[in-house]
Amino acid sequence: MTLKDDLEKASQEAIEETDALLSDEYNSLKQATKSDLNALRPKVSDPALYDKIIPIIAEATQNNLSLAELQQRLESLGTGAVKLGKEVVKLLTI
Numbered sequence: 001m002t003l004k005d006d007l008e009k010a011s012q013e014a015i016e017e018t019d020a021l022l023s024d025e026y027n028s029l030k031q032a033t034k035s036d037l038n039a040l041r042p043k044v045s046d047p048a049l050y051d052k053i054i055p056i057i058a059e060a061t062q063n064n065l066s067l068a069e070l071q072q073r074l075e076s077l078g079t080g081a082v083k084l085g086k087e088v089v090k091l092l093t094i
Helices: 003-031 034-040 047-063 067-076 079-092
Strands: none
Touching: 047 067, 047 079, 067 079
8 A cells, every 4th residue: 555545545534434423413403402502502691682793703704804893893783782792702712
């Protein structure tokens, strides 16, 4: 066997192992109830506002927006969004 063959075999084994692990996780998520999924959700002061903030943060991360731009977008949602944004940051640093 060549080094290339060894690497390809190791790579294929890693792929199969990862697929098996992810399959188990996926099946667990498919069987989870709504209350199970809600239990995973962070406890924040304003869940409705949290639902508005998360897409903004996700987009900022995806687009690599600066913190100033992110802060500006949160401020456009009002002072409650800024306060909740600070709560979310604390959750991320845990």
